[in-house]
Amino acid sequence: MANPVILAAKLQLKRNELTSVKNKLKELFSKRDELAASVEGVETEEDLQVIETQADEIDAEIEENEKEKTKLEQLIEGIEKDIAELSYKKPEGGNR
Numbered sequence: 001m002a003n004p005v006i007l008a009a010k011l012q013l014k015r016n017e018l019t020s021v022k023n024k025l026k027e028l029f030s031k032r033d034e035l036a037a038s039v040e041g042v043e044t045e046e047d048l049q050v051i052e053t054q055a056d057e058i059d060a061e062i063e064e065n066e067k068e069k070t071k072l073e074q075l076i077e078g079i080e081k082d083i084a085e086l087s088y089k090k091p092e093g094g095n096r
Contacts (some may be wrong), residue, residue, distance in 0.1 A: 004086050011079045016073040025065050032058045 035055050042048045 002082055002086065004083060005075070007083050009077055011076060011083065014072055014076050014079065018069065018076065021065055021069045021072060025062065025069065028062045028065065029059055073076070 032055065035051055035058065039048070039051055044049065
């Protein structure tokens with residue numbers, strides 16, 4: 001049987017990881033918005049190509065972080081479910 005104290009600690013660690021991933025996503029979306037705004041000032045094809053490359057890199061990072069976010073959310077949900085199940089179980093042999 002899983003130890004509820006260990007599960008609670010694991011839950012907190014995963015929540016902290018999730019917060020970090022969400023913060024990273026905010027940063028990436030902000031960078032993407034800045035990049036999109038810089039397109040209007042492009043004067044050469046080379047500049048546009050540089051922006052396109054940067055945008056592709058940012059989009060790849062966003063996709064990677066979105067996958068990690070989903071994975072962490074699922075792990076957190078599973079741990080919360082395990083903790084809830086443990087709290088509903090009655091200890092055995094409690095009659096004295």
